[in-house]
Amino acid sequence: MKVVIVGAGIGGLGAAVALNRAGHDVEVYESSAFLNEVGAAIHLAPNATRVLRSWDCDFKELSPVPCEAINVYSADFKLFLAPVTLKEGQELVGTKDPWLLTHRVDLHNALRSLAERGFQGRSVTIHLNSKVESVDAETGEVHLQDGRVVRGDLVIGADGLHSRTVQAVVSNGRDKVSTGQKIFRFLIPMEKVEKNPVAKRLVDKIGLSSTTAIGTPEQRMIIYPCRSGTILNCGVIRAASEADDLAARESSWLNAGSVDDLVAGLSDFDDGVRGFCKLAEDLKLWSLVTRDPPPTFVKGKLALMGDAAHPMLPHQGQGGAQALEDAAALGALFASDTAPEKVGELLEIYNEARYRHTVTICMFSRVALERREEVLDELRRFVPDATIAGNTPYGTWDSYPSREVERLLALRRTEKAA
Incomplete structure (x- = not known):
């Protein structure tokens, strides 16, 4: 055919x-x-x-980087949940396929x-x-x-x-349907992390073998590695205002965001999280709009x-x-x-x-x-x-x-x- x-x-x-x-x-x-x-x-x-x-x-x-788990931390950076692990999932499903x-x-x-x-x-x-x-x-x-x-x-x-x-x-x-949320997405090279004591302490704690979520259901930061561990992929999801929705109605990889705006919204988070986010590169911002x-x-x-x-x-x-x-x-x-x-x-x-x-x-x-x-x-x-x-x-x-x-x-x- x-x-x-x-x-x-x-x-x-x-x-x-x-x-x-x-x-x-x-x-x-x-x-x-x-x-x-x-x-x-x-x-x-x-x-x-x-x-x-x-x-x-x-x-x-x-x-790739093999992933072993999703680890969830509170906004003050205390581990309280690991809802998904590779070992448990593979045993439950009966598979050896990697994550x-x-x-x-x-x-x-x-x-x-x-x-x-x-x-x-x-x-x-x-x-x-x-x-x-x-x-x-x-x-x-x-x-x-x-x-x-x-x-x-x-x-x-x-x-x-x-x-x-x-x-x-x-x-x-x-x-389109708005979810009332917006997302900051950015990358941070590990080379940059290694030169910054605040960011390095955070990464040393979470490691490079898992996906890390930090925060609350209302505002959450996600971090995980890629490119053989040389780059950290990061996203911060938070509630969007009406102005945000209008400004970024059409989701796009090309919508630039502001590091100052990103960090300003993290006042309830651990100092290490805010310091880490200041290293953000290639920062994008858009509303989570869907259909x-x-x-x-x-x-x-x-x-x-x-x-x-x-x-x-x-x-x-x-x-x-x-x-x-x-x-x-x-x-x-x-x-x-x-x-x-x-x-x-x-x-x-x-x-x-x-x-x-x-x-x-x-x-x-x-x-x-x-x-x-x-x-x-x-x-x-x-x-x-x-x-x-x-x-x-x-x-x-x-x-x-x-x-x-x-x-x-x-x-x-x-x-x-x-």
């Missing part, structure tokens, strides 16, 4: 790799030129590394390399500077801003939070995936992982001998396999782990019988999208035979 993918982020490239390996001709259309890739670090929990391993991804290319921390750009480069390298003599074609204007879900036509029209037997909408492809499924799909998920991820020949389908915010650390799971599900569904007329039927299985799971994580990603009850009613608009029980971080680790697809395919065959 001819597969057209809109967007070459983590999800789009993951889908390209999966569908290329499944035996299809894949073309990706990306609006940017890939000249200045930006972003911060990313969690790759075992459900994500499991997918990457199945694609023969070389983890060394990610320059890695990597820079988003390193993951993106590794996926692009896998896509362009191809599989069994067939590689993925990536078209840069190719902004998509709209998609016709029924015909599989993708209309580009420069007037070109391309067609696919299967079209994948992987164009993120600001998706245009979502409008082919639901007309108001791009309407509600559409009522379905599929229509005609179109499947939405990643943030185009279920926009994730930082609280669950699962945005990239769920996009990779979507990609794995698509690769498992569309065997090399799939007839184009079967696309619609198979996409319904994709929707069944992924909708409940990802929308639940999507809605819970809007708040800290201990505040999930606050969004439960919102979640039930999309998943009426949703509950909090079982939706722990370990629950996301115990996810095998290919197995779920195989189970649903077998169920369909049984129903048809009956």
